[in-house]
Amino acid sequence: MPNPIFNQPLDRKVPAYESPATQEIHQRLASLKKSQTMLYRMMNLETWAIVGTMEEFDPGFWNRFMTNRQLAFKNFLAQKKAQRS
Incomplete structure (x- = not known):
């Protein structure tokens, strides 16, 4: 009786069949990504x-504005570091 090898990957392939529901999901995801990209550009x-x-x-x-933002961020990081200590 041969010993099974558990660390080898299985050679199973998932069929490339896409149901109409799967296609609709892909279309909606693509639409959502496009909308999100447009939102960030706007x-x-x-x-x-x-x-x-x-x-x-x-x-x-x-x-x-950027100088104040940088200073505020440094203060924020210092506060977080002090809270952890």
Whole structure:
């Protein structure tokens, strides 16, 4: 009686058959991914429109915003590190 080898992968192939339900799921997922991509592109466009407008009214706005954001992030990380200790 041969000894079974448990570490070898099985040579089973899944058939390439796609039911109508599976096709519909793939179509809906593709549509969802496309919608999500469009949403992020719109958000980027809106952000840059706001930044451009603020730069016109208050030159240096974006630089100050990013400096404050970086400082706030460093403070956040320091607080999290202090909580863990």
